[in-house]
Amino acid sequence: MQDDLVFRPARELAALVRSKELSPVEIVEAFLARIEELDPKLNAFITVTADEARRFARAAEREIASGDYRGPLHGIPYAPKDILATRGIRTTNGSKVTPDWVPGYESTITERLRRAGAVLLGKLNLLEFAMGSGVLSGFGPSRNPWHLDYSPSGSSSGSGTALAAYLTPLSIGTDTGGSIRAPAAACGIVGLKQTYGRVSRYGVTTLSWTLDHAGPMTKTVADAAAMLQVIAGRDPKDPTSSSEPVPDYEAALASGVEGLRVGVPSGYFFEGAHPEVEAAMRAAIDLLGTLGARIVEVDVPHAELAGSAGWIVAMAEASSFHEKRLRETPELFDPLVRERLETAKFYSATDYIKSLRVRTILQDEMARVFESCDVMAVPGSTELASKLDDELAARSDVKPGSTSPAFRGGNTFLGNMTGLPAITIPCGFSKGPPSLPIAIQFYGRPFDEATILRAAHAYEGATDWHRRRPAFAA
Amino acid sequence: MTNRRELLQLLVAGGVLGPAAAAALQEDAKLSTDILERAASLFEAEIDPARIREILPAVERNRDFFRVVRELEIGDDVEPAPTFDAKRAGGG
Numbered sequence: 001m002q003d004d005l006v007f008r009p010a011r012e013l014a015a016l017v018r019s020k021e022l023s024p025v026e027i028v029e030a031f032l033a034r035i036e037e038l039d040p041k042l043n044a045f046i047t048v049t050a051d052e053a054r055r056f057a058r059a060a061e062r063e064i065a066s067g068d069y070r071g072p073l074h075g076i077p078y079a080p081k082d083i084l085a086t087r088g089i090r091t092t093n094g095s096k097v098t099p100d101w102v103p104g105y106e107s108t109i110t111e112r113l114r115r116a117g118a119v120l121l122g123k124l125n126l127l128e129f130a131m132g133s134g135v136l137s138g139f140g141p142s143r144n145p146w147h148l149d150y151s152p153s154g155s156s157s158g159s160g161t162a163l164a165a166y167l168t169p170l171s172i173g174t175d176t177g178g179s180i181r182a183p184a185a186a187c188g189i190v191g192l193k194q195t196y197g198r199v200s201r202y203g204v205t206t207l208s209w210t211l212d213h214a215g216p217m218t219k220t221v222a223d224a225a226a227m228l229q230v231i232a233g234r235d236p237k238d239p240t241s242s243s244e245p246v247p248d249y250e251a252a253l254a255s256g257v258e259g260l261r262v263g264v265p266s267g268y269f270f271e272g273a274h275p276e277v278e279a280a281m282r283a284a285i286d287l288l289g290t291l292g293a294r295i296v297e298v299d300v301p302h303a304e305l306a307g308s309a310g311w312i313v314a315m316a317e318a319s320s321f322h323e324k325r326l327r328e329t330p331e332l333f334d335p336l337v338r339e340r341l342e343t344a345k346f347y348s349a350t351d352y353i354k355s356l357r358v359r360t361i362l363q364d365e366m367a368r369v370f371e372s373c374d375v376m377a378v379p380g381s382t383e384l385a386s387k388l389d390d391e392l393a394a395r396s397d398v399k400p401g402s403t404s405p406a407f408r409g410g411n412t413f414l415g416n417m418t419g420l421p422a423i424t425i426p427c428g429f430s431k432g433p434p435s436l437p438i439a440i441q442f443y444g445r446p447f448d449e450a451t452i453l454r455a456a457h458a459y460e461g462a463t464d465w466h467r468r469r470p471a472f473a474a
Numbered sequence: 475m476t477n478r479r480e481l482l483q484l485l486v487a488g489g490v491l492g493p494a495a496a497a498a499l500q501e502d503a504k505l506s507t508d509i510l511e512r513a514a515s516l517f518e519a520e521i522d523p524a525r526i527r528e529i530l531p532a533v534e535r536n537r538d539f540f541r542v543v544r545e546l547e548i549g550d551d552v553e554p555a556p557t558f559d560a561k562r563a564g565g566g
Contacts, residue, residue: 195565196558210557240557308543327520343532345519346510347540354543356554360562363555367564398531419558446558446565 005030007469010169010223014072017064024064024075028057028119031077035121035167038473041148044162046082046139047090048122053077056119063117072226074117078170081156082123083130084110084214085203093205094126095138097325097332107203108235109172109214116230121168125158130174130207131318132334135394143388144187145470147434150385153186155179159217160187165473170227171217176207176314177307178412180215181424181441185380188426188437188468190456192216192224195447196419197242199228200235208317209240211310211416220466221425221457225249228449244447252450257458258292260451263373268303269411273382280428280438281379284459288377291458298369298376302361303410309358310413316352319344335395359417366418370445375455378411380424380439411441421449423456426465437465505534 005013005027016022032050039045060075082092085103092099110120128137134154135141142157144150145165152160156173160183163171173180175193184191192215204214216227229250234243264285270278289295319326319341326333326341333341369376393399415422420443427440440459444452460466485491510526510533513519521529555562 195560197560242560244560305543305546308540312540312543339529339532342519342521342525342529343536345517345521346513346533346536351540351544353554354546354548356556357548357552358543358546359555360552361548363559363563367562370564396532398535418563419560420563446560446563448565 006034006166008169009220010076010218011072011220011226013076013169014074014226017075018069020064024057024060024119025054027075028053028077028121031121031168038165039167041143042145042161042165042167043140043142044125044158044165044167045079045122046092046094046125046158049089049120052089053119053121060117060119070117071230073113073170073230075119076170077119077121077168078113078172079121079124079159079162079168080110080172081126081159081174083126083174083205084172085205086110086120086123089123091123092138093129094132095128095332095334097138097329099138103203105203108200108237109204109231112231118170124156124162124171127155127157128334128337129205129318129322130155130176130179131337131340133336133389133394135389135391136334136336138334141388144385145473146188146385146436148472149387150434150436151186151388153182153385156183156217159183160189163187163189163217163219164470166469169219170223172214172227172231173217174204174207174212174214175416176211176213177310177409177416180213180217181380181412181415181422184217184424185439186385186437188429188439188465190216190218190221190224190466191424192228192449193415193422194228194232194449195242195421197240198244198421198447198449199231200238200241202235202237206321208314210317211314213416221423221453221460222250222253224423225253225453225457242447247450249450249453252454253457255454256292257288257455260293260375260455261373262288262293262295262455263298263369263376264295265298265300265303265369265376265378268300269378270382272408273379274384274430276428276430277379277382277384277438281440284427284440285377287462288455288459291462293455296373298373300362300365300369300414302358302365303414305358305410306362306414306417307409309355310409310417312347312351312355313359313417315340315344316347336397339396362414363418366414366420366443374444375452376443378441378443380411380441382408382411384430384436384438415443420444420446421452423452425456425460427459427463428465429468505530505537
């Protein structure tokens with residue numbers, strides 16, 4: 001069992017822990033050994049909390065042995081993006097601006113995971129302050145296990161890398177314009193950005209107050225459901241968190257997609273898509289139809305605005321949040337972060353307010369979409385993972401030799417601008433070489449994570465993309 | 475959706491407007507460090523001249539990238555959504 005232990009989804013490990021066939025100590029030791037072996041080449045972890053993990057695992061073992069089983073995360077390891085505050089444990093934000101920050105408080109998410117018995121393995125690398133280059137961020141780039149010259153995307157880069165390489169079974173990422181879902185797509189894992197307010201942002205370093213989300217990144221949809229179950233719900237420390245009741249997400253998984261209306265938009269969401277992405281998406285939609293879903297055409301007329309308007313909102317808020325740090329220590333920032341914060345000073349108040357009016361338009365259009373379907377399916381990303389930038393290219397959004405705007409974020413930014421839940425899961429691989437993951441993304445109604453989990457779980461159950469392992473990590 | 479700039483581009487491409495309009499379109503696309511320095515001064519943004527030179531291409535890139543928002547015509551009845559609104563988004 002030891003040999004393949006790290007390859008098992010968290011829910012399988014949990015069943016073995018509950019039945020006392022497996023100890024949390026064995027699980028933690030297996031993952032720590034794997035981190036030690038593989039992470040020097042991947043750079044997924046900024047901090048490994050081995051001693052604490054062992055201590056916590058031993059405590060979990062004792063509790064479970066004495067009949068105090070807390071639930072499916074008890075004794076199961078996880079590692080969050082290093083932008084979630086952990087009391088007494090260094091929280092770097094992936095930045096040389098805050099490399100030694102040791103918070104005196106705990107984020108609500110990590111606090112809830114701790115109470116559920118999950119074992120902290122360490123803190124994961126990221127693009128600086130969730131918006132850097134990766135390459136020049138404070139702790140260097142994480143590498144994509146599917147090919148080490150390739151980017152795991154970001155900003156939850158370490159989370160994508162660590163999951164794809166089986167260095168942790170569970171992670172938490174953050175998502176302001178796609179930073180959970182983009183690495184999920186690039187690394188062939190599951191990324192869930194739930195409804196705005198569904199999960200507390202307390203203790204998560206801000207990029208944009210109105211667009212930030214923190215949510216599960218996992219190997220399977222059922223694992224994402226189990227994590228969401230624990231971290232969801234009202235938090236008095238976050239006034240934007242919602243008191244909407246938290247349903248039983250696991251129960252929703254069993255329903256299948258028979259009769260479910262899957263909306264597929266034309267136009268923007270597929271524009272410029274890599275041919276293999278387009279083909280994999282069409283095959284995935286066909287398969288959903290075969291499984292009993294009803295495929296319907298939908299339209300989001302202003303979807304193309306989500307990326308531009310979202311970027312204005314995100315960077316205007318980020319520039320305000322980092323104002324003091326940027327004034328005092330500009331040279332410590334990743335050059336790309338510095339450029340983004342400085343250029344945001346030239347956005348006008350009118351730009352910002354107009355972008356908020358675009359948000360209204362997008363919310364209205366998505367409300368209309370969900371009058372005719374239950375979930376909307378779009379490519380997780382229109383592109384395959386890209387090679388890691390060289391240092392010159394990583395310094396700026398203006399790439400050498402490029403004459404056109406590089407950023408096209410609408411497929412994911414739509415979720416942040418509208419606040420709607422979205423989940424990204426693997427739906428194929430390119431032929432390669434290198435063979436790289438392709439992903440499908442399901443959007444849902446506000447607070448209806450249960451239905452997107454249901455659709456994603458049904459698709460996952462009919463395919464084996466999530467079981468593939470990168471050669472590097474096999 | 476066609477904005478003012480796209481309309482001008484179409485009219486220039488179709489020969490309806492002449493070289494002067496084409497030149498104006500070209501000129502419209504250029505920023506300079508002088509312009510940025512003045513804008514920074516107007517906003518009281520603390521960015522030194524050397525940085526202004528470095529970020530000029532990125533500001534220009536942003537201007538192109540955001541044009542789709544800036545030139546969008548929005549109806550008077552569309553109010554800003556400062557944050558997520560479950561009711562508006564089709565919930566609750």
